[in-house]
Structures are given as C-alpha cells and as structure tokens.
Amino acid sequence: MFFVYLARELRRRARQATFIALGLAVAVGLVLSVTAASAGVKSAQGKVLQSLYGVGTDITVTRAPTQAQGGPLGFGVRSGNGDQQRPKAGTTFTRDNLTSGPQLGALKASSVTQVRSVQGVADAVGALTLTDVRVSGKLPNAQSFSNGQNGSQGSGAGPPTSSNGSGSTQSFRSSFKVSSFTVTGVDPAHTSLGTLSSTSLAKGRSLRSTDTHADVAVVTSDYAKQHDLKVGSTISVASKKFTVVGTVTAPRGSSPTDVYIPLARAQALSGLTGKVNTVYVSATKNTAVDAVAARIKNAVPSATVTTSSDLAGQVSGSLSSAASLANNLGKWLSIAVLIAAFLLASLLTLSAVSRRVRELGTLKALGWSSRRVVAQVVGESLVIGAAGAALGVALGYAGASVVNAVAPALTATSGGSANTGPTGGGPGGPPGGAAAGPFGNAASAAHTVTVHLSAAIDGRAVLLAVLLAVTGGLLAGAVGGWRAARLRPAAALARIA
Amino acid sequence: MYELHDVTKRYATARGPVLALDRLDLTIPDGEWLAVQGPTGQGKSTLLQMLGGLDRPTTGSVVLDGTDLARASELTASRLRARQIGFVFQSFNLIPTLSAQENVETALVPLRVRPSERRTRAAEALDSVGLTDRARHLPSELSGGQQQRVAIARALVKAPAVLLADEPTGNLDEDTRHDIMAVLEALWRERGLTFVLVTHDRTIAARAQRRVTMRDGRLQETEAVVDAT
Structure with missing residues (x-):
C-alpha cells in the first residue's frame, strides 16, 4: 500500500514532482560538474607539478647558493699574469665544464640520510643538477682582445649570447661556439623518486643500481633527436665519454634536463664529491606534508624546504585562473543553487501537504499513526530526491563530457621572478638558462606548461x-x-x- | 459502551471563545443506533469528534469500553480508531488517487493485515455494499452514492464495534439517500454495531433506535428508545 499510494500520489502531482526533481537535478549536476572540473584542475596542477619535479615527490630540499658558488665558468684562457702565459692568437681550444647552477647551493650527501630519518618521510633521494657548458673556437688576436676587453676576461667571461651563439664582439676577430645542456646526476638505485621518475622509457633501459660508477647515460628523446643520439651512441659530459643506454620521454613542458647520469659520476666530474643540490622527498601521508616539511627544516636548518603546495602557489596562467574559478565561483554558485533547490523542494512539498489536509486527516481518522503519515510524505520526497539524484548525475556526466570534448588548453607558468640568477651568459653564469633544478628551478626560470583540462567524475x-x-x-x-x-x-x- | 460525563468543549476564535459542548452527559449502550439531530452550529460534529477520539474535550471524560479518550495518548487514540471505530463522512473523503478496492484497504493498513488478506477482506466489504464490479474504479469514476458505499465499506472492513456517521446522506439525492440508509441499517442489524448518526434529516433520524437533539451544546432526549429489532 505504501508504494502504491506513493506512486499514485507522485503521478497525481507529476508536474510539481518533476519540477522539484529538476531543481535538485540542476543543483546536483552543477555540484558534480564543478567537482569534476575542480578535480580536473587539480589533476592538471598535478601534471604540471609532476612535470616539474617528478612523480611522488611531496617536498624538495635545496640550499640557497653562497656567494662563492655559481661560477666561475671560464675558458681557462687566463691572461692576468703576463703575455708569456697567454696562448697565441689563433690557438684552437675546447673547454667542457660541468658546473652547478647559480640557483642551487650544494648540500652534503649525508643530508639525504638525515632527511630520510625524519619522522613522516617515506623516502628521500639526492640528485645533482648541473649544466655542461662546452666552449670551443680560436683565440682572438691578443691586441684586439685587450683593446676590446681591457684584459680582464680571465675570470670567466662568458659569451654574450646564450647557447649556440656565435658569441663574438667586434673586438673578437675569431669566433667560438658555445653549447650547453643540462645533466642530472641521479641515484641509480632510487630512480622511482625525483625528476627521472616523471619520464617514461622510450628505448633501451633506465639507469640501474649496478650503474653507480659506470659512464652510462640516459637522454631525453628530444635531446637525442636534436643530436642524433641512439642507444649505444656516446656523448661527452665534461669531456668524458658516456654511453647512451636508454632514451626517455619527458612530460610536455617538463624541466629541461637533457641527460641523466649516475650521481657518483656527476659528483666526480663536477668536483662536487659527496654533494647533492636537491633532495627529493616523499611523505608517508599526503596530509602530513606540511608537518614533515617543518620537521625537515628543523633537521637541516640551512636548507630551503619547498612543498608541492608552495610550488602550486607560484604557478600562474590560465590554469591558476581555472583553479580559482572552480574553487571560488563554482563552489559558491553550487552552494547557492543547492540552497535554492532545497528551498524550492521544501516549499512545494509544504504546499502539497497543505492541499492534502483533508486526505491526510482522513487517514488519521482511519487510525493511521502520525509516524505512518509522515513516512508516506517523506517517502514521496525521497523518491523525488532520488529521481533528482539520478537526473543530476546524468547532467553531471553530461557536463563533464562537454568539458572533456572541449578540453580547453590551460597554461601554467611557474617561476620567472624570484631567485632569478644570471642567465644568458653574464659573467660567470652559464649560458642558456639555469640548471634544471626542480622547485628551485621553478622559482628561477619561467617555465610554461600547457595541459588540457579534463573533468573526471569519481565514485x-x-x-x-x-x-x-x-x-x-x-x-x-x-x-x-x-x-x-x-x-x-x-x-x-x-x-x- | 460509551459513557460521556460532564463533557465541555470550548474553542478559541477571533470573536472570542465558543462553547461547542456544555457539560454534556451521555451513555450509549453497545449495539445502539443513536441519531443526533439539531441545527447547524449546535455541536453535533464536535460531539462526533469526541466520540471518535479525533479531538479532546476541554473538561469531562469520554470513556469507550474503559478507555478515556479525553486522556488517552495520540497513539492510543489512533489504535482505538484503527480497531474499533469506523467513520463515514458527508463528503466521502476517499483518497482520489486510489481505486475503490485500495481505498477500502487503507483502513486495514494500521492493523498490519497481510496484503493478500487485505485484498480479500476489502473485496468482501465492497461486495457487502454491492460494488464488486467497481473495485478498480477511482473515486472520480464513481457516482456520489457509489463513493459513499465505498466509504461505508472502508468503515466496516475492519469489523469495528462503533460506526460514526456525520451526515452520510448530506450530499446525495433522495433515492440514493434511502439506498445508503438501507445499507447502513442492514449492516447495523447484521453486525450489532453501536451506530451514532448525525443528521439533519428527520425522516432518516426517525429510523434510529434513539434520537437526541443538540441545542446550544446540550443534549435533549427527543424520544424514548424504540425497539428496532
């Protein structure tokens, strides 16, 4: 009788029931669409952050550089002690130096162990992010050289243009070539954390624990394509030959590491033995990241501890706007529509009950308890609510499908202002931009990533x-x-x- | 048996308090057919509400078979109505969305009768008022007389001890009026009901065992009890 009466009553006021269900459906559909879009924005943010510092990294530990760090990068063509030490004009030379970028200071490798022992840290791995700068060419005429530069270039005068520039001034009668690429020394035993973790293997193999002291390298596909490298090819890093054992595909717009080599080799070649300049940390719980970061800061006071949310806060661009739109306008619009739908449903139900006073009073006269009468009214409303839910979920999926079909492109720009080091070949600075550090890099070099918004509805x-x-x-x-x-x-x- | 003692009912209205029942005493033996007459606004319907436990007197007691409806909880009153009291209203008060059969079944819902038994008893009740062929019809598809027969079937399907009827023929034409009264009278005789009938119609009231008249909230015995057997 309960269901028969309920069904008949809903059929009698079908128009009103449909109106209430539609109101609830619109509200629920909006909530679902906003939630899906919000999840899509979060996912996009995740992709951006992942491309910047790798999968699973919650925190990075770096150190601000001291004044003494970041250079000198010279040609090794000193002239300050007299003409007899100066090579003759026309002498060809090649210099291949591996240096830490000016943005990242060195940390003792023992810091990794120290961080790993902090409560709440699931894993920690150190990396050394470096820039390999190769300069080759002929020395210019000494007279013109001294006229042009006043004999002071010995402390690492870099070419005035960025990589691959034909860095000559009018006083330089000879030309020279400058090229650079980024090298990251990773712990071959811990490649699941850090920048290498965000790449996917394209060909060959990745680094493995037996490669600790081997001259092997993994290069990104883009770099391999540019330089015609294949698995088995050799590349020169700091004048040392490394065999390419694999190529990896980095996420679009990811941090510009070109070559991955074993950490120990990177330390040896850069003269930074026993040092790292980034520690990648994963926390045992996502919710405890801030607390873990604070504990790491206590454990390593000289370090700069950066969480993924810190980095997310530095991200700007349309992705940031979309996040703001979803989190603010979307949320409040959903709440407002929900309240309106609830009010509408309540008022219309109240009105329906008022019109049924005689009917419900008769049932009470027949001996129906108040509880039974209330259950009948609530049951009708619940069915309307369930219909609204079903319709709302369908609307939500439709909304998400529209977002997925349109897949608007969102750009995220990180960094570009803070900690900007000398780029583009200033004195002592590496050409071609900063070394590819993760969070630190994000704060130093503007880095734009394009991601497509997708709206995913989960259970x-x-x-x-x-x-x-x-x-x-x-x-x-x-x-x-x-x-x-x-x-x-x-x-x-x-x-x- | 009903025993009403010193029953007073006052209503607060915008124009001041209205005395609907004034220190009323009444005894209705089991199986009696009592007709309550009187002009409009004299307290007839209020008396019926007190007898049915639909409202409580301001003072006094309304005792049905040992239960004082003036002091019973709402749940107790509901249970009493569900088991012992059948109502027939002037406007039939059928649920418009339910068929004749389903309307009759509504009276058995609070008694937790199994659906199959409910259907059987409802069909029997409709048969007893001559509406078997209209069981699946909605109230809107029935004439006034047929609707009132459905209402009577609904009141009697639970085999109550008491039948309270408030102007049951008030909305019917003369022929139908007599048909309905014939049905009610037959059922009263067959089932030994205590039957309280509120009516304006003297002809109909004259068929009762006992007649009382309400005036200014008080009862006046119209005639001595007649033997209706």
Whole structure:
C-alpha cells in the first residue's frame, strides 16, 4: 500500500514532482560538474607539478647558493699574469665544464640520510643538477682582445649570447661556439623518486643500481633527436665519454634536463664529491606534508624546504585562473543553487501537504499513526530526491563530457621572478638558462606548461551528489512531514463541515 | 459502551471563545443506533469528534469500553480508531488517487493485515455494499452514492464495534439517500454495531433506535428508545 499510494500520489502531482526533481537535478549536476572540473584542475596542477619535479615527490630540499658558488665558468684562457702565459692568437681550444647552477647551493650527501630519518618521510633521494657548458673556437688576436676587453676576461667571461651563439664582439676577430645542456646526476638505485621518475622509457633501459660508477647515460628523446643520439651512441659530459643506454620521454613542458647520469659520476666530474643540490622527498601521508616539511627544516636548518603546495602557489596562467574559478565561483554558485533547490523542494512539498489536509486527516481518522503519515510524505520526497539524484548525475556526466570534448588548453607558468640568477651568459653564469633544478628551478626560470583540462567524475563525487539530492528530498519531506504530523485528525471533519 | 460525563468543549476564535459542548452527559449502550439531530452550529460534529477520539474535550471524560479518550495518548487514540471505530463522512473523503478496492484497504493498513488478506477482506466489504464490479474504479469514476458505499465499506472492513456517521446522506439525492440508509441499517442489524448518526434529516433520524437533539451544546432526549429489532 505504501508504494502504491506513493506512486499514485507522485503521478497525481507529476508536474510539481518533476519540477522539484529538476531543481535538485540542476543543483546536483552543477555540484558534480564543478567537482569534476575542480578535480580536473587539480589533476592538471598535478601534471604540471609532476612535470616539474617528478612523480611522488611531496617536498624538495635545496640550499640557497653562497656567494662563492655559481661560477666561475671560464675558458681557462687566463691572461692576468703576463703575455708569456697567454696562448697565441689563433690557438684552437675546447673547454667542457660541468658546473652547478647559480640557483642551487650544494648540500652534503649525508643530508639525504638525515632527511630520510625524519619522522613522516617515506623516502628521500639526492640528485645533482648541473649544466655542461662546452666552449670551443680560436683565440682572438691578443691586441684586439685587450683593446676590446681591457684584459680582464680571465675570470670567466662568458659569451654574450646564450647557447649556440656565435658569441663574438667586434673586438673578437675569431669566433667560438658555445653549447650547453643540462645533466642530472641521479641515484641509480632510487630512480622511482625525483625528476627521472616523471619520464617514461622510450628505448633501451633506465639507469640501474649496478650503474653507480659506470659512464652510462640516459637522454631525453628530444635531446637525442636534436643530436642524433641512439642507444649505444656516446656523448661527452665534461669531456668524458658516456654511453647512451636508454632514451626517455619527458612530460610536455617538463624541466629541461637533457641527460641523466649516475650521481657518483656527476659528483666526480663536477668536483662536487659527496654533494647533492636537491633532495627529493616523499611523505608517508599526503596530509602530513606540511608537518614533515617543518620537521625537515628543523633537521637541516640551512636548507630551503619547498612543498608541492608552495610550488602550486607560484604557478600562474590560465590554469591558476581555472583553479580559482572552480574553487571560488563554482563552489559558491553550487552552494547557492543547492540552497535554492532545497528551498524550492521544501516549499512545494509544504504546499502539497497543505492541499492534502483533508486526505491526510482522513487517514488519521482511519487510525493511521502520525509516524505512518509522515513516512508516506517523506517517502514521496525521497523518491523525488532520488529521481533528482539520478537526473543530476546524468547532467553531471553530461557536463563533464562537454568539458572533456572541449578540453580547453590551460597554461601554467611557474617561476620567472624570484631567485632569478644570471642567465644568458653574464659573467660567470652559464649560458642558456639555469640548471634544471626542480622547485628551485621553478622559482628561477619561467617555465610554461600547457595541459588540457579534463573533468573526471569519481565514485565519491557521485556519492556526494546522490547524498545531496536525497538530503534535499529528506529536508523537503521533513518540512512536509512536520506539517502532516501537526495535523489534527479533527481538521478532516472540520473541513468537511 | 460509551459513557460521556460532564463533557465541555470550548474553542478559541477571533470573536472570542465558543462553547461547542456544555457539560454534556451521555451513555450509549453497545449495539445502539443513536441519531443526533439539531441545527447547524449546535455541536453535533464536535460531539462526533469526541466520540471518535479525533479531538479532546476541554473538561469531562469520554470513556469507550474503559478507555478515556479525553486522556488517552495520540497513539492510543489512533489504535482505538484503527480497531474499533469506523467513520463515514458527508463528503466521502476517499483518497482520489486510489481505486475503490485500495481505498477500502487503507483502513486495514494500521492493523498490519497481510496484503493478500487485505485484498480479500476489502473485496468482501465492497461486495457487502454491492460494488464488486467497481473495485478498480477511482473515486472520480464513481457516482456520489457509489463513493459513499465505498466509504461505508472502508468503515466496516475492519469489523469495528462503533460506526460514526456525520451526515452520510448530506450530499446525495433522495433515492440514493434511502439506498445508503438501507445499507447502513442492514449492516447495523447484521453486525450489532453501536451506530451514532448525525443528521439533519428527520425522516432518516426517525429510523434510529434513539434520537437526541443538540441545542446550544446540550443534549435533549427527543424520544424514548424504540425497539428496532
């Protein structure tokens, strides 16, 4: 009888029930779409952050450089002690130096162990992010050289243009070539954390624990393509020949590491034995990242500790705007529509109950308890709420499908202002931009990543939507039920009289 | 048996308090057919509400088979109505979305009767009022007389001890009025009901065992009890 009566009653006021269900559906659909878009934005942010510092990294530990670090990068063509030490004009030379970027100071490798022992740290791995700068050419005429530069270039005068520039001034009658690429020394035993973790193997193999002291390298596909490298090719890093054992594909717009080599080799070639300049940390719980970061800061006071949320805060561009839109406008719009839908459902249900005073009073006169009458009213509202939920979920999926079909491109720009070091070949600075550090790099070199927004609806969002719609139905039913419960059965007879 | 003692009912209205029942005493033995007459606004319907436990007197007691409806909880009153009291209203008060059969079944819902038994008993009740062929019809598809027969079937399907009827023929034409009264009278005789009938119609009231008249909230015995057997 409960269901028969419920179904007939809903059929009788089908238009009103449909209106209430539609109201709830629109609200729920909006909540679901906003939640999906918000999740899409978060996912896009995740992709951006992942491309910047690798999968699974929650925190990075770096150190601000001291004044003495970051150079000198010279040609090794000193002239300050007299003409007899100066090579003759026309002498060809090649210099291949591996140096730490000016943005990242060195940390003792023992810091990794220290960080790893901090409570809440699941894993920590050190890396050394370096720039290999190769300068080759002929020395210019000494006379013109001294006229042009006043004999002071010995402390590492870099070419005035960035990489591959034909860095000549009018006083330089000879030309020379400058090229650079970024090299990251990674712990071959811990490649699951850090920048290498964000890449996917294209050909060959990745670095492995037996490669600790081997002259082997993994290069990114783009770099391999540019330099015609294949698995088995050799490349020169700091004048040492390394065999390419694999190529990896880096995420679009990821940090510009070109070559990965074993950490120990990078330390040896750069003269930074026993040093790293970035420690990648994963926390045991995502929710405890800030607390873990604080503990690391206590454990290594000289270090700069950066969390992924710190980096996310530095991200600008349309992705940032989309995040703001989803988190602010979307959220409040959803809440406003939800409240409106709940009010509408409550008022219409109250109105329906008021029109049924005689009917409900008659049922009470027949011996129906107030609880049974209330259950009937609430049941009707719940069914409307459930219908609204089903329709709302469908609307939400439709909204998400539209977002996925359009897949708007969002750009995220990180860094570009803070800690900007000398780039482009200033005195002592490496040409071609900073070394490819992760968080530190993000703060130093503007780095733009384009991601496409996708809206994904997960089970929790659907559950939330259903709960909201059912809550709306329950709320409306409670209001109507309250009215029905207060109804005196005598009212039925009084109405008739 | 009903025993009403010193029953007073006052209503607060915008124009001041209205005395609907004034220190009323009444005893209705089991199986009696009592007709309550009187002009409009004299307290007839209020008396019926007190008898049915639909409202409570301001003072006094309304005792049905040992239960004082004036002091019973709402749940107790509901249970009493569900088991022992059948109502027939002037406007039939059928649920418009339910068929005749389903309307009759609504009276058995609070008694937790199994659905199959509910259907059987409802069909029997409709048969007893001559509406078997209209069981699946909605109230809107039935004439006034047929709707009132459905209402009577609904009141009697639970085999109550008491039948309270408030102007049951008030909305019917003369022929139908007599048909309905014939049905009610037959059922009263067959089932030994205590039957309280509120009516304006003297002809109909004259068929009762006992007639009382309400005036200014008080009862006046119209005639002595007649033997209706």
